[in-house]
Amino acid sequence: MSQTSDFFAPQGFEAEVPRCQIEGTIPDGLNGAFIRVGGDWAYPPAHKDDSPFSQDGYVSRFRFRNGRVDYKGRWIDTERYRNNRAADRQLYGYYRNPFDTDPSVRHVDEPWRNTVANTNVEVNAGRLFALKEDAPPTQIDPVTLETRGFHNFGGRYRSQTFTAHPKVDPVTGEMVTFGYEATGPATNDVFLYTIDRAGAVTRETRLKMPYVSMIHDFAITEKHVIFPVFGYVTDLERLKAGKIHWHWDGTRPSYYGIIPRDGEAKDLRWFKGPTRAVIHTFNAWTAGDKVILDAPMFEDNPFPFFPFADGSRWDPFKSRALIRRLTFDLNSSDESFREEVLFPDLAVVDLGRVDERFVGRETRYAYTSFNDPTKPVDRDRLGTGARRLTNSYGVFDMKDRTMRAFYAGPTHALQEVTFVPRHDQAEEGDGWLIGTASNYAEMRTELVVADARHPEDGAVGRVILPFRANVQVHARWYSDAQLNVW
Ligand code: V55
Ligand code: FE
Numbered sequence: 001m002s003q004t005s006d007f008f009a010p011q012g013f014e015a016e017v018p019r020c021q022i023e024g025t026i027p028d029g030l031n032g033a034f035i036r037v038g039g040d041w042a043y044p045p046a047h048k049d050d051s052p053f054s055q056d057g058y059v060s061r062f063r064f065r066n067g068r069v070d071y072k073g074r075w076i077d078t079e080r081y082r083n084n085r086a087a088d089r090q091l092y093g094y095y096r097n098p099f100d101t102d103p104s105v106r107h108v109d110e111p112w113r114n115t116v117a118n119t120n121v122e123v124n125a126g127r128l129f130a131l132k133e134d135a136p137p138t139q140i141d142p143v144t145l146e147t148r149g150f151h152n153f154g155g156r157y158r159s160q161t162f163t164a165h166p167k168v169d170p171v172t173g174e175m176v177t178f179g180y181e182a183t184g185p186a187t188n189d190v191f192l193y194t195i196d197r198a199g200a201v202t203r204e205t206r207l208k209m210p211y212v213s214m215i216h217d218f219a220i221t222e223k224h225v226i227f228p229v230f231g232y233v234t235d236l237e238r239l240k241a242g243k244i245h246w247h248w249d250g251t252r253p254s255y256y257g258i259i260p261r262d263g264e265a266k267d268l269r270w271f272k273g274p275t276r277a278v279i280h281t282f283n284a285w286t287a288g289d290k291v292i293l294d295a296p297m298f299e300d301n302p303f304p305f306f307p308f309a310d311g312s313r314w315d316p317f318k319s320r321a322l323i324r325r326l327t328f329d330l331n332s333s334d335e336s337f338r339e340e341v342l343f344p345d346l347a348v349v350d351l352g353r354v355d356e357r358f359v360g361r362e363t364r365y366a367y368t369s370f371n372d373p374t375k376p377v378d379r380d381r382l383g384t385g386a387r388r389l390t391n392s393y394g395v396f397d398m399k400d401r402t403m404r405a406f407y408a409g410p411t412h413a414l415q416e417v418t419f420v421p422r423h424d425q426a427e428e429g430d431g432w433l434i435g436t437a438s439n440y441a442e443m444r445t446e447l448v449v450a451d452a453r454h455p456e457d458g459a460v461g462r463v464i465l466p467f468r469a470n471v472q473v474h475a476r477w478y479s480d481a482q483l484n485v486w
Contacts, residue, residue, distance in 0.1 A: 006383070007413070007438045008052075010041045011470050015060075017071040024461035026067045026449060027432065029423060032479040033142070034062040034434060034447065037130050038472035039118035042081060043090035051095040051244060051305040056081050057118035057138075058470050059130055059145050062447055062463060065480075069447070069463045073470075076117045076130050076138060077147035080105075095305075096134050096245035098185060111185050112136060112150075112160050119164035120474040124175045125199030126484055127151060131164040133180070133216060142485050156201035159191035160184060164474070165217040165280070170357050173197030176225060176261065180215040185245075186236045188212045192225060194261070207265050210255045214246055219284035220261065221360045224291055226328075227257040228278035232306060248301035249309040250275050256337070258291055258328060271328050272335040277302050282323075282352040282366040283359060291328040294342075294366060294398060296321035296350040320347035323366070323396060342401055346370060349390055351416040351474070355428050365429040366396040367452075369414045370405075378410035381441035389440075393417045393433050395455050406433060406455035408448060411441035419452060420477045429453065436472060445469040 039055025057076030062069050075081060083105050084091055093100030098111040107113055115135030122129050122137070129137035129151065136157065139148035159179030166177035175195045182189040188211070194203035207227075209215070214232035218225065231252040234245050254276040259268040277298035284293040300318040301308060308314070323346075327338040352368040372392045382389075390413050393406040408414050414437050421431040433450045447463040480486055 007440060007443070007468060008471060010044075011468060012040060012042070014075060015071065015073045015467070015469070017465060020062075020069045020071050021464040021466070022067075022069065022461060023464060024449075024459060026064060026069060026461045026463070028067070030420065030432060030449070031065050032063075032420075032477055033483055034064070034418065034475055034477050035121045035128070035142075036060045036062075036436065036472035036475035037076075037118060037121050038470055039116060040075075040470040042075065043084050046090050046093045046100075049305065050093075051303070053118070054092070054095045055116060055118055056084075057116045057130055057132070059121070059140055060469060060472075061145060071463075071465060071469075072145055074145040076140070078115060078117050078138065079113050080116060094242065094244040096185075097239050097242065099240050100242040109184075118473060121476050122166050122168075122175070123476075123478055123482060124166075124168075124195060125197060127199065128483070131162060131166075133164050134161055136160075136162050142483055153195060153199060153201050156204075157193065157195075158182075158204065159189075159193075163215070163218065167218070167220040167359055168356070169220065169222075170359055170361075171222075174202075176220045178215070178218065178227075180209070181212065182206075185239055186212055186234050190215065190227065192259070203262075205259070205263070205265060207257070207259070207268055209257065210270060211252065213252075217278070217280045219281040219293055219295075221284050221286040221291060223260060223286045224284075225259050225261055226281075226284055226291065226293055227259075228276075228281075228295075229255040229257065230277045231275060231301075232277070233309070244306065246306045247309045248306055250300060250312075254278070256293070256326065256328065258330070269330070270335060271337045273326075273337065273339065275299060279350050280352055282368075283354045283363045285360060285362045287362070289329060289331045291330065292362075293326045293328070294363075295324060295326075296348050296352050296368065297324045298350070302350065321350040322346070323348060323352075323368075325398070342398060343396065343403065346394075346403070348394065349416075353417060353419055355419050355421060355431065357421060358428055363428060364397060364399045365452075366398055367393060367417045367419050367433065368396070369393050369417055369435075372405060372407060375407050376410040378441065381411050383440055389413045393435070393450065393455060395429070395433075395452055404455050406448075406450045406458065408437050408459075409439075412437040412439055412446070414448075415472050416474055418475055418477050434477065435475070436469070438468070438471065443468050
């Protein structure tokens with residue numbers, strides 16, 4: 001992926017498109033908001049080899065009502081964005097390094113002030129948040145998309161950081177969330193929280209990990225919380241030396257910490273495994289004495305822009321993600337667990353989702369994107385930018401171990417897929433696959449809607465933007481009832 005050319009070139013403008021052009025039809029009853037967060041460089045990065053995870057946050061929304069769709073996109077007005085605008089240049093250096101900044105904005109004891117809020121969105125108690133794992137949530141007005149600033153849950157949320165992947169228990173409505181490096185850069189503190197549906201912090205548990213690592217995502221079940229710990233490591237010396245936050249140490253074992261949702265720090269139990277990276281999870285559940293975790297997992301450094309501790313070169317084949325199932329036996333007396341590769345022949349994009357009405361409960365279907373090399377590619381109209389297109393969404397049946405696919409077209413690269421249930425009472429997997437696609441031939445963004453039960457039938461509808469919108473990191477769907485602002 002190039003940061004400066006083609007589909008990823010900075011775009012920079014805010015946009016409002018009432019009544020987008022639609023091809024096909026938007027299904028009846030698909031009313032709500034598809035809210036995306038990602039990044040764009042308001043100013044070029046200070047270091048050419050910096051991570052794209054340093055891009056300034058940008059929030060966009062496709063609002064669906066009665067078959068029509070409106071689009072709106074805005075910068076997230078972080079302190080960092082404002083400071084750069086005021087100076088009219090890039091003041092911030094390497095990814096998540098508070099020591100590597102212009103002196104005018106150096107405040108190493110308050111590193112969260114450097115956040116770009118560019119990773120994901122979540123709603124709790126009617127508040128919409130833009131999230132980045134290095135800072136508290138940034139509240140966004142869901143109607144105007146204006147930035148309201150940090151939210152700290154009435155002062156009861158005490159971690160300096162908040163994950164971009166909180167989990168909402170679909171039965172209780174509680175948000176289970178955490179922050180790592182909770183007491184400052186490179187600190188080995190994880191604060192685990194339960195926040196109720198009214199926005200009150202009802203539980204805080206302070207934990208230590210086996211070592212300081214990137215805990216980008218985690219998983220919950222009805223009863224447990226699971227933390228993956230793996231080889232992206234950091235320390236204060238490397239930050240003080242002005243380096244990028246993470247480097248990859250392939251000699252580190254992976255660990256999985258499991259703690260009861262109502263447990264204390266002493267109840268945290270560790271399982272130990274081989275070199276792995278678990279950036280995102282699909283889902284997890286507790287079945288008797290077993291805890292099952294489904295996730296795409298890597299065996300080597302997932303991201304080329306985070307260097308190897310031993311100087312190795314990044315290898316795209318070794319860094320492919322395969323869908324795995326881990327089974328932890330809470331009755332066992334050692335650190336081992338079972339690992340199965342469910343689809344051994346299919347490398348997938350590590351942006352997996354499930355039907356969120358079943359978070360923490362056993363799910364049969366998982367959704368993620370992949371490249372199907374047997375499908376047509378229109379090289380003539382593609383241009384030079386795109387090499388291997390993520391051209392398909394997979395509906396993975398984790399029970400039968402079969403997969404059905406949606407193919408987006410010969411010039412399309414798909415971004416993260418999202419599952420939207422057909423209606424509140426629909427059974428698991430009955431609904432829509434939606435997500436944005438980069439159409440390289442027209443250099444424009446399209447939102448595709450496909451039937452999750454008939455993915456091979458192709459898109460039932462497409463929303464066409466007349467321009468290339470910046471590429472998202474994550475997006476979520478909120479029905480009108482969930483967002484409750486219209
Ligand atoms: C990830 C993304 C981030 C980040 C840390 O995909 C990890 C993983 C978009 O920002 O800051
Ligand atoms: Fe993520």
